[in-house]
Amino acid sequence: MSDQQAGGQDRTAATETTDGGIEELSGDREYRQGAVDLLGILAYGELTAFERLAEDGRLAPSLADKVHMATLASQQIEHFGRVKDRLATFGVDVMVAMQPFHVPFNTFHDYTKPKDWLEGLVKAFVGDGFANDFYREVAAFVDPETRTLVHEVLSDESHADYVVQKVRNAIDADRKVAGRLALWGRRLVGEALSQAQRVAAERDALTSLLTGTVDRPGMDLAAISRMFSRLVETHTQRMAKLGLQA
Amino acid sequence: MSDQQAGGQDRTAATETTDGGIEELSGDREYRQGAVDLLGILAYGELTAFERLAEDGRLAPSLADKVHMATLASQQIEHFGRVKDRLATFGVDVMVAMQPFHVPFNTFHDYTKPKDWLEGLVKAFVGDGFANDFYREVAAFVDPETRTLVHEVLSDESHADYVVQKVRNAIDADRKVAGRLALWGRRLVGEALSQAQRVAAERDALTSLLTGTVDRPGMDLAAISRMFSRLVETHTQRMAKLGLQA
Numbered sequence: 001m002s003d004q005q006a007g008g009q010d011r012t013a014a015t016e017t018t019d020g021g022i023e024e025l026s027g028d029r030e031y032r033q034g035a036v037d038l039l040g041i042l043a044y045g046e047l048t049a050f051e052r053l054a055e056d057g058r059l060a061p062s063l064a065d066k067v068h069m070a071t072l073a074s075q076q077i078e079h080f081g082r083v084k085d086r087l088a089t090f091g092v093d094v095m096v097a098m099q100p101f102h103v104p105f106n107t108f109h110d111y112t113k114p115k116d117w118l119e120g121l122v123k124a125f126v127g128d129g130f131a132n133d134f135y136r137e138v139a140a141f142v143d144p145e146t147r148t149l150v151h152e153v154l155s156d157e158s159h160a161d162y163v164v165q166k167v168r169n170a171i172d173a174d175r176k177v178a179g180r181l182a183l184w185g186r187r188l189v190g191e192a193l194s195q196a197q198r199v200a201a202e203r204d205a206l207t208s209l210l211t212g213t214v215d216r217p218g219m220d221l222a223a224i225s226r227m228f229s230r231l232v233e234t235h236t237q238r239m240a241k242l243g244l245q246a
Numbered sequence: 247m248s249d250q251q252a253g254g255q256d257r258t259a260a261t262e263t264t265d266g267g268i269e270e271l272s273g274d275r276e277y278r279q280g281a282v283d284l285l286g287i288l289a290y291g292e293l294t295a296f297e298r299l300a301e302d303g304r305l306a307p308s309l310a311d312k313v314h315m316a317t318l319a320s321q322q323i324e325h326f327g328r329v330k331d332r333l334a335t336f337g338v339d340v341m342v343a344m345q346p347f348h349v350p351f352n353t354f355h356d357y358t359k360p361k362d363w364l365e366g367l368v369k370a371f372v373g374d375g376f377a378n379d380f381y382r383e384v385a386a387f388v389d390p391e392t393r394t395l396v397h398e399v400l401s402d403e404s405h406a407d408y409v410v411q412k413v414r415n416a417i418d419a420d421r422k423v424a425g426r427l428a429l430w431g432r433r434l435v436g437e438a439l440s441q442a443q444r445v446a447a448e449r450d451a452l453t454s455l456l457t458g459t460v461d462r463p464g465m466d467l468a469a470i471s472r473m474f475s476r477l478v479e480t481h482t483q484r485m486a487k488l489g490l491q492a
Contacts, residue, residue: 047309050316054300063293063348064341067326070296074320080313095310102309 031216034209035142036090040097041199041206042135042150043083047098048105049128050076056120065117065166072124072159079153086149100203104195111191118170122181122242125163127188129238133231134196141209141218160241167242182244189235277462280455281388282336286343287445287452288381288396289329293344294351295374296322302366311363311412318370318405325399332395346449350441357437364416368427368488371409373434375484379477380442387455387464406487413488428490435481 050073057069084094112127114120132154139150171178200207210227212218219227232246239246296319303315330340358373360366378400385396417424446453456473458464465473478492485492 047313047316050320051300051304054297054319058297063344066297067293067341070293070323071327073300074296074323077316077320081317095313098309 028213028216030205030208030213032090033205035146036087036092036097037100037203037206038135038138038142038150038209039083039087039090039092039146040094040099041101042153043080043087043094044098044101044105045131045135046076046080046083046153048109049073049124050080052109052120053124056114056117056124059114059117059120061117068162082149082153086146101199104198108191108195112188118167118177118181119184121163121166122184122244123188124159125167125242126185126235126238127192130189130192130231130235133234137227137231138206138209164241167244171243178244181242182239182246185239185242185244185246274459274462276451276454276459278336279451281392282333282338282343283346283449283452284381284384284388284396284455285329285333285336285338285392286340286345287347288399289326289333289340290344290347290351291377292322292326292329292399294355295319295370296326298355298366299370302360302363302370305360305363305366307363314408328395328399332392347445350444353444354437354441358434364413364423364427365430367409367412368430368490369434370405371413371488372431372481372484373438376435376438376477376481379480383473383477384452384455410487413490417489424490427488428485428492431485431488431490431492 053069053073053076057066057073060066060069080094087094087097112123114123135150135154139147142150167181171181208218210219210224236246299315299319299322303312303319306312306315326340333340333343358369360369381396381400385393388396413427417427454464456465456470482492
């Protein structure tokens with residue numbers, strides 16, 4: 001966690017004097033575009049998560065499970081609204097900000113359609129967990145208000161206990177389930193990384209948030225590699241919580 | 247509107263002295279069960295509306311339409327939460343309260359699956375509009391707090407302008423659409439009435455909210471018939487707004 005997080009915080013201290021950190025960003029178009037990209041990813045991610053949770057809810061084994069999924073789905077839209085409002089303060093329409101991320105998200109979801117209720121739960125927990133960790137890493141490099149918003153919309157962990165319990169119960173009832181879901185978890189992360197690479201290649205502004213520019217510090221290659229280690233480590237812990245091998 | 251609405255309000259005036267009108271209701275078990283039934287219908291109605299709006303959103307012709315449908319869907323869950331909380335003050339679990347209404351709602355939705363995006367919009371506007379008018383009529387006979395809640399969760403008319411505009415545009419583009427959607431609107435109300443009859447036959451407590459009991463005034467047959475006239479009249483106006491013949 002230490003070095004590059006600290007780097008992010010140093011930068012923050014320097015910008016927090018102005019109002020919400022937007023003013024001075026207009027002087028750095030690429031920087032601003034990076035923040036807009038992060039918000040655009042979040043917005044489209046929330047929207048596709050809504051659709052997926054609503055659809056997975058149809059597979060729910062009980063009405064209580066259905067209510068749980070519907071509640072989670074509607075939280076995504078509440079978050080979507082907040083991200084949209086933040087984008088508006090940057091003068092950017094949420095529809096425009098989301099546009100570059102349609103293809104990677106849609107491809108990810110097309111390649112990772114859950115075959116049943118349990119796969120849907122694991123996808124929501126493991127897939128979103130991995131993605132959210134990454135968004136938090138990127139958020140260390142944007143203005144304080146955007147960073148706070150990102151952390152707030154990602155902080156809702158109410159789903160975790162629910163998924164952990166359901167998946168563990170299913171494994172207890174049938175040990176074979178563990179092997180199948182472990183494979184599924186690996187595939188989810190593989191597909192997520194492959195789409196993340198696509199985004200990184202296409203969105204220079206987003207990438208340079210992480211890597212920095214001449215007059216703004218970012219991560220060097222070693223730091224980026226450490227970030228990936230952190231992501232993988234947290235992913236492994238998350239799988240372990242479910243009783244699955246990463 | 248006049249007579250039985252006034253009747254409802256007279257009763258209200260008599261009960262509003264106590265705290266939220268729950269205390270004195272416990273003396274009238276059937277009366278209380280009627281209110282619980284109304285809330286149970288609303289809760290299950292919101293839940294199925296969520297599912298339907300989320301599913302219809304998948305047919306949306308644009309991402310902006312999709313966002314609109316997702317926002318509406320998530321409002322249903324917000325309303326569901328409020329109805330659930332109100333039921334809890336009656337000491338009733340929302341799952342239990344919804345139980346008697348699974349079959350009529352599921353049957354209604356099975357018989358009225360929209361074939362396309364426009365049919366989905368008309369269903370949300372005309373079908374829900376009709377149902378909501380009926381719920382408001384029943385709400386005239388429950389305790390003031392429940393009545394206020396019912397009116398609040400039903401008051402969201404933000405959908406109306408959106409649907410009216412989309413349907414009118416579609417009719418302008420192709421006149422044949424009007425005939426097809428007019429038939430669809432009639433079918434929706436027919437199926438809704440048929441399920442409402444089923445509920446009325448099975449839920450005495452709900453029915454007697456409307457008809458009253460020995461020591462509590464309700465509607466006589468003439469008043470009930472006038473209520474249906476009102477429902478049909480408002481339905482006709484709603485269809486006319488869409489440019490459709492009821």
